[in-house]
Amino acid sequence: MITLFGATGYTGSHIARQLEKSGAPYRLAGRSGAKLAALAQTLPSHPPTLVADVSQLGTLTALVKETRVLINCAGPFTDLGEPVAQRAAAAGVHYLDITNELAYVARLRQFDSLARTTGAALVPACAFEVAISDCMVAVLTQEIGERLESVNVVYALPSGVVSYGTRFSGLRTFAVSWLGYRGGKLVRRLPGGKPRVGLIGQKPYAAVAFPSSEIITVPAHVPVQNVQAWLALSPQWAGVVGTLLPLVSVLLRTPLGWLTRQIFRYLTPPPPAAPPNAARWAIQVEAEANGQSFTRTARGVDPYGLTAEIAVYAAQKFLEPAFNRSGVLAPAQALEPQEFLAWLNNKSTNEPSHF
Incomplete structure (x- = not known):
């Protein structure tokens, strides 16, 4: 049995539909019985x-009774995630979530x-963000065969295709996730600062530093001195x-942070009802050794659809009799990176031959 917590949210409902397609036994969980019943129908x-x-x-x-895998979609995880993960760990239930809230993952x-004692695998950030790049870094490290000096992960994301839940998660992340990885250790680092410039294919980018969970996951399985994630902008x-992002991040820690959240709630539109193939993305891993x-x-295309496919793929892997990994794991530690990327390369929500 797979339990999906936060099933009625934007991403949770995507995962529910993907679980239905998979044929795996599952149940829906969340705060509202009425919304759950409506989704189940x-x-x-x-x-x-x-x-x-x-x-x-x-x-x-009850979430961790009569189930072997718990998928958590109920955020913001910085505020809500730890009690859920702790209960899964205590019960020996495999756990994965879809967050990219760096402080929570840390x-x-x-x-x-x-989790090691009970045999549970806890795999945060097992979604479009982080799982793909984490496995790309693992495979690239094997190909290079040397200790890495730096890993930079650059995200080029479709504009406007962001759910309310993702926006609030991002606000909490900017407020509390002041972390970087430099000189082989975690350090305090505000988001933003001097942009990074480069090319994705033939297209130039300028990107700002943002607190993404590769800062935690990559050093967990790759010997590396410096890790940073970047968000490509025009x-x-x-x-x-x-320049503004460090100031906004500090502001979010003050009482004015509440006002900022309300502005995002009422003055920013929901994701457009556009065809999934209109939401094109790129993730680039840049390493030095x-x-x-x-x-x-x-x-590829359709980040939310891809998150649903990744979450269900991972949950089914955790159900396999041969799966025996435990502890808090990066996606590349819980999954076989080569196998995962090969699977991903054949999915309908991804453009082929780009891994």
Whole structure:
């Protein structure tokens, strides 16, 4: 049994439909029994539902009963994720989530010993963001065969295709995830600053530093001195955003942060109802080793659809009898990176032959 928590949210409903396609046994969980029932009625198998609410901790115990895998979509994870992951670790239930909230992913390491004891695998950031780049770095490191001096991950994302949940998750991340990885250790680092410039294919980019969870996941399995993630913007905007982002991140820690969240809620539109193939993305891994530079690029479409496919793929892998990994794991530690990228290369939501 796979339990999907946060099933009625934007991303959760994508994953529910993908679970239905997979044929794996699953159930839906979330705060609202009425919304869960409505979602279940839209799915041919009419899966069972379970009401659980992080604000009522006693209800979370049921999430890890009679299930082997828990997929968590209930964010912001910085505020809501730890009690859910802790219960999975204590119960020996495999856990994955779809977040890219860096501070939360860093804190989840506190459950590593417990998860190893019970045999649970806890895999945060197992989604479009982080899982793809993490596995790309693992494969590239094997190809290079040398210790890496630096890894830079550049995201070029479709504009406007961002759910409310992702926006609020991003605001919490900018407020609390002031982390970087330099000189082989975690350091304090504000988002933004001087843009990074380069090419994705033949197209120039200017990118600003942002707190992405590769800062935690990549050093967990790759010997590397420096790791940073970047968000590509149009060159004319990157300098402005790079200058303002540290100030905005500080502002989000003040009472004015509440006002900022309300502005995002009421003045920014929901994702457009555009065809999935209109939401094109690219992820580029840029590594340096022994004075040489290495680049690998992935391209595709529909980040939310791809997140659903990745989450279900991972959950099914965790159900396999041969799966015996435990502890808090990076996606590239929980999955076989070569196999995962080969699978991804054949998915309908991805442009082929780019890994």
